[in-house]
Structures are given as structure tokens and as C-alpha cells.
Amino acid sequence: GPDPLITELQDWATGLGAGVDEVPYGLPIRFEDDVVRRNVEWLTADTISSINFTPIHALDGTITPQGCAFERHHSGAIELAKSDYRLMINGLVDRPLVFSYEDLERFPREQHVYFCECAANTGMEWAGAQLNGAQFTHGMIHNMEYTGVPLRTLLAEAGLDAAGDFADKWVYVEGADASSNGRSIPMEKAMDDVLVAFKANGEALRKEHGYPVRLVVPGWEGNMWVKWLRRIEVMDGPVESREETSKYTDTLADGTSRKWTWVMDAKSVITSPSPQAPIAHGHGPLVITGMAWSGHGKITRVDVSKDGGITWETARLAAPGTDKALTRFYLDTTWTGEEMLLQSRAMDETGYVQPTKAQLREVRGLNSIYHNNCIQTWHVKANGEAENVEVS
């Protein structure tokens, strides 16, 4: 019969909606209340020193809204006002300097879109399929448009004659929060594309992402993107801080561990359908979509398999891949209720092909914790539900 939503006069078509002064800064409409960051309580001892996950299963495009972009803090998200903000550059520089927030806004600035991925993203899946949802297996990632000043500009302002040859030099960066989360970055990277950022997606950084100023270290693990950035020291060696020795090092099967594993290798995941985004419609047209990224540069190709990796077809990239940023891919297909073992496989401009979990395990064993960029499998059932599985 006729649809009453069409044939009957609806409230919203006769009454009035909200006025323009009702919501000075908006949140998503209440029907989208389930598109939120979530945490996994058993992962950490406390929510203050913890991580949550971006609801990637419910997003499309490439830009992550700040309000649902994952957070990771080591001592909680602090409130630091712009007027209280100071950035110090010291160490092997000609003139140790202190900048105010306003000072930073007076340097020539740049804009770039970059992904930020926690080194532990997908880390819970090393030993097997564990968490049932793309948000949980792959949600320690966001992708934003940053505005900021290149770190090299600030270093040049302090003068690098004192540093001499850059080859064996480092910068040590730390935050203003109680953890301070210091990390050492080789000078070559510091002088390349590292950004001292104060805007994301056009607006001020959110508190939980380091307001008012954070470091952006394109393509490298998220832990190095120090939030509430307060100090940069030019040094002749790495500090070997807690976050670059006891954490964020990758233990191999023989018990030795890799350190300085900064680059996030090419990776992709299908975000829909997925366990939290089952196929809710009937047979016929189906859009399979997901995202791909690489710390080595641009994504050039994404392949999708519906049969667990026996055959692959090349997906359509929504736009050509850009440097160290998320790329959205689509496979516009037809589904007639058959079970699928959905996988995606990213390739980047260096020719790197996203590996299977078996390939990774063969080199690294099961205890790496970090940098798991394996191909993910979703088992889509006849009823449209999907499950995180591992396949032979």
C-alpha cells in the first residue's frame, strides 16, 4: 500500500524546526548517537591512561571529524589555554627560544591532510581474531587536515649552526601534560615534513588532541605526534625515553626487539560491510567500502577479495591517493546472499603490498604488539551479518 510517510502529513512538514540560535556549536543529530568513540575496558588499567577508537565503520569519505577521532593519553587530556601556552626550543641551537601561541601564528603556515595511526592499531589481533568490529580492530586512526608551521621553520629561527652536521642529530619532543610523553625524532625527519599544528579540519585542535598545539609527524606512529607540545630539544643522540624503549618496540619470536620502527606500513580495511555495519538491505546492489593508507606515501591501488584471498578485483579509489593520508575505496558490486570472506589489500607508491597475517607472523612471530598491518577478513553471512575471522 501507499507509504503513510508520503501520504500523511508529517509533523516536520507542518510544524517548525529549531531556530538558528538554538545550537551555537552543533553535535550530530540524535539519530546518530551510536557513532561515537568507544573504549575497551579490559585493555588498560584506567581510562585516564588509555585509548579509545574511532567509529570508522560508520564514517565515509576520508576526513575524520574531531569529535569522534580516537584519543590516546598517558596522563589524561589536559586543559591548556592559549594564553598559558609556551613552546621552548633549546639544545644544539644558536639561540634557545620561547614562543607564545601568537608567535606561532605569525610564521608562514602550511596545510596538509595526514593520517595519524597508533602503533598498536590492530595489535590485539596478532594472536588471532579477537575484537568483533572495525572500530575496535582498526579504529586507532584518524585523518585530518592540519594547519601549522613546519618544524624546520622554527628550528631555523633558533639557528642550527650549533647543530653542525644533521646526520647524527635528533630532536627530542615533549608535551606539557604530566606524562610529557617524550620522543626522539631523527633530524632528517624533523627537517622534512613534521608540522607544529594548531588547527585541524579548519578549527582549533580539540582538548583531547593536544589543544592548543600538537606535533604532526606524517606517516609515523601516532605516539610521536606529541600533544600539548611544549619543548623541542636538538640533541646529538636519542634520549631512549620510556616510550621508545619499553613501549613502541616490537618483540620478535626469538626475544630480540626492533626499535625505531617509526613508519606505519601500507594498510587497509573494509569498513562496510563489517561486524558493526552488517548488510541491512536485501539482495542486489551492494557498496563495499573501506579505507587505505601508507606511511611511505600515496596509496596507488586497493584490491578486494570476496573469497578470502583466492581471487581479487581492483577497487575504485574515490580520489587519487595523497601523501600519507587516508584514501577511500569502493567496490560497487552485486550481492545475492552468498557468504563472503571479505578482504582488502593496499598498495602504495613504493610498490609495497599489504601482507597477510601469516606473512607478518612468519617474520615477526606473535609478540610484536605494534605495527600489525595485516589483511583483515570479515565473514559476511547469508543474513548480512559480518564477523571478524581469520582464514587459512
Added chain:
Amino acid sequence: QAPAAEAPEDGSETAAADAPEGGLIAAAHADQEATGLRFGLGRAALPEEIAAWDVDVRPDGSGLPEGTGNAWDGEALFEDNCASCHGSFAEGVGNWPKLAGGDGTLADEDPLKTVGSYWPYTSTVWDYVHRSMPFGGAQTLSDDDVYAIVAYILYSNDIIDDEFEVSHETLPTIELPNADGFIIDDRAETEYSQWRAEPCMENCKDGVEITMRATVLDVTPDEAVEESAEMDSGTVVATAAPAEDAAPVETAEAAAPTEEAAAPVEEAAALDPELVKAGERVFNKCKACHQVGDGAKNRTGPHLNDVMGREIGGIDDFRYSRTMEGMDGVWTEETLAAFLENPRGYVKGTKMAFAGLRKAEEIAAVTEFLKSHAQ
């Protein structure tokens, strides 16, 4: 990369005297890189400012301040400042990090990574304890206390004996067992060289079987799908809830008569919002162990909703110290103040590893804050 095209118009005229095409700013920027010319922004960092912030310590010991401590002294300090999360013997409590043990487990199925089994440098232990610990009270320990606590952690890992004096001179000489257990990222050789190849597109394997399912483990958090379904169909107005939450505070402000405020208030119906706010900041020191507010649960310490008037040691499913368990009475402003001023003095053997609040204002503020979390 030449970024300067959209640069602001000010701030760099000084360097642009003979600018070629590309604009003043682009020229200034290029000059800056080529010749070290500056924008002239920022100010000199003063020596005492650098000293205050530049506290990093490196494996060769550079950056260590003078000081000394041993495990004997460190044991008591560790008990007071660290044990509530890391255990009295550095063995860890719950999900909090274990700091000792795990020797020889790195190649095992489930390696135990501690200072003794995994950390390569003692300098890292000193630096981290000094800059970031205790959780919720970072940078409150004296340098000597840090040396003593580091000594206790090393002692707990059988690396030094309890009389060894750890100092700025001796710390860098102590070698940790896993110092040589690290290699520099070798993915280029071991992985990239194999995986940079044209991938297979057809008949890539003989068959496929599901070998593991996430739902078998069932460790995924609930999805809150039911809640959102209610929201879709129901008539709940999203703004109603915040308004209700805000109501008690508004009432409190309105009901605080200026004259009576000077008199001692026994049944403090009206809260001082400023003091509540100040107390919330003080409560940051407690947050590592105690939750308060909506959905607060027992964690390392019991939840603190309705704590005023609660029987001392009165939450049934929380495991208090034996002393606390056996105490009579309820939490009042007086008993709470006495406890917070000197936790160990007031409750001998309390499990609360918190040194206490020195200032009466802080105690008053946090008490007011806790009162604001009454039903």
C-alpha cells in the same frame, strides 16, 4: 617544498629588501633557510627556564642531577607512592604495569616485559619516574627520592643489592640484562624486499577455511545499539538530561545566603560552587584510584559517590584494609579531614597509598567536591 605563498603579510619585511619574483614572504622564507635570517619571533629562553623544563636524562647519565638513594630507603617511598598500582614488590596490581620479574621470558608465548626483563637503560627508569610518576602526582618527588625508588625497582629485579647507593655517578654504570636485546628497524631488508612485488589476482590459494572467530572469545564491548534504537523512536529530548544535571548547582548558588555562609554549616545543603570547582582540581590527585560521579565504580580505591555520611569501610564489595574494615563511624567533614591530612596516621595499615593533603584549603575543597556527588 616552498610553503610561503599564503603567508601573512607582516612579520618578515626585514629580510625582503631585494626580493625576486615570488613575493616578499617567499623570499624571506628562502633567505631564512639559505642564510639563517630570521623572522625575529619568539624571545630568548632564560637559563632558569631551560633548567626547569630540560630534565631529560640519557643512557650515558647526562642530565642526571646530583643525588643518591638506596633500596632500603626506596622501599618505604615505593610503598607510599607506587605500590597501590605497582604492588609492594613491584609485581603490579591488576592491569597496572609490573615493574619486576619476567627474566628470560621475552621469547615465550606471553613475555613479561619489566624494567628487569626488558628495559635497556637505567636512565630511562630515572627519567620516567622523575618526569611522569607517581600517576596523578608527577614531578612531586625529590631527586633523592627518585634515586631511592629507582634503587628499589632495580633491587626488586635482583640487579642491585639493598645497600647499593644509586647516584648520578653510579646509575649509568648499572647494566640492565636486556641492553643488547634491541635491533634497529630492519623491515627494509626482512619485509619490504619480499613484499614489494606484483600481487596475485587469481587462484592465489587452493582453498580457504575459517580458522578462528572473534565471537568465540566474546571480548568485544557491547554496542549500545539498543540505546540508540530507543532514541530513534522515543520522544526523549536530548536537552532534558543536561538541564536536570545542572539544576542542583543552580539551586545551590541561588540558595546560598551571604550572611549564613559565614556561620558553620553542619548540614551543608548549599554548596559553594567555587569551592566545588577548586575541589574538582584537587580531586585530580585522587582520580588515578577513585571514581566519582555517574557510573562511578570501585577501582583501585572504592567509588566516592555519597561518601559523606557513608559508614567507614562501608562498601560491601570493596576489599578494604583490615583496619579500615574494623573501624566504626561514618565519614564526616571531621573524619575525612583527619584521614586526608594523614592517611597512614588515621588508618594504620590503610591500603590507600597516598601521602595526604598538606593544605587545609585543599581538604575543604575536595570535601565540598565530594559533597556535590551526593544523591
